[in-house]
Amino acid sequence: MTVAERERGRAPGGTRDTEAFPARLLQATIDSLEAGERRVILDLGGAQPGSLDLLSGFRCRYCIGDVLDDLMRLDARQEPVSLDAVIDELLPASVFGNADLVLCWQLLDYLETPVLEALGRRLRHLLASGGLIHAITEYSASDMPDPMHPLFLDRDGAVRYASVRSGSRRPAPRHAPAELQKRLGGLQMERAVLLGNGMQEYLFRL
Template sequence: MPRQPSQNANPEPPIFRSLGLGALVQQLEQDRFYSVLDLGPARSASLNFWSGYASRLTVVDFYRSWSDEGFPRPAEGDSHVPLFSGLLALPPGGRFDIILAWEIFDYLDPEQIPDLVRCLHDHCERGALLFVLLSSAALIPATPTAFRIIDRDHLLYESSGGAMKNCPRCQPRDLARLVPGFQMFNSFLLRHGMQEHLFVWRGTEDACPG
């Protein structure tokens, strides 16, 4: 259940428990700092949270970048990899231990998801963790929810509100083919209808050697 906002304050976005984030943090070693790639919008609370774990935090609001470009698509039959790589604009050789994809997959077509994941292959450290959220609801906001990390067990959901769209309702059994190079590590179905999935990077034949 979400935390309740103060009766004297303006309504605040709901805060929900996050079993997936908690599982991710459990994998982190003490006295070690990590490189983190956040594919959502920057939030000061999240930046503060990662300051205790990360030596480097890179924020790339992927959906916003794609939206600002007018949601371009490649020619029919062509891969999205060159397009998505350009939107990510990650530095050559830059590698990450943790990748926060949040709810982006719910806003991509099924054939686009593996291409986005392939853009990350050359930027994954050995054993990198990928955190993904998927909605089980029939309808979702027309634009992705922004997630603010409150603590290792709670996320605040900043929904755009207003217009809604159909949710693709991706099933866990489909995820293996949608995230090439990654293996499911942990999965949670939360009471408010959100799925949280944690994947670990195992590498693929087409990934550049590290």
């Protein structure tokens, strides 16, 4: 793969949904963590060998929430207090609390607004002081895979789709940065980077 192709997140002749792409904001975030300190990383996605491989050599507690399906199944018509109770149970502070970095990839595109806001409330509670949320969303594309094709961290530090599945697509919400910031309860958006493949990386700080 040429440098230009890697930057675009495509292999020669490949499609975007099948290839790895560099997430430079994520890499920079990890690089910026203070050297030598143990960190807590919460991945809202499922367990993936590549992510574990990459993180297994470093000082961290790697928490796997595996809540993508559970969150997408939630009935958004519930009262906020009910949604909060369900999400609290899905992400108990005893296991997932005090997180320095939360990996929240694609979820912001797939959750209905009330659920997204409830998740934002929960993440604020789970984050350590000064903790970060790293999010990846669709930005340029008008549609996205349906159901979601989960992303995971590859052992070489790139972000990759967990599986290649053909399937239908649905309109992408294409949230504006300010809207996401509002939905996440006013977390500060530190940086946003548009990737070569049309997705957007965000970094929010508590």
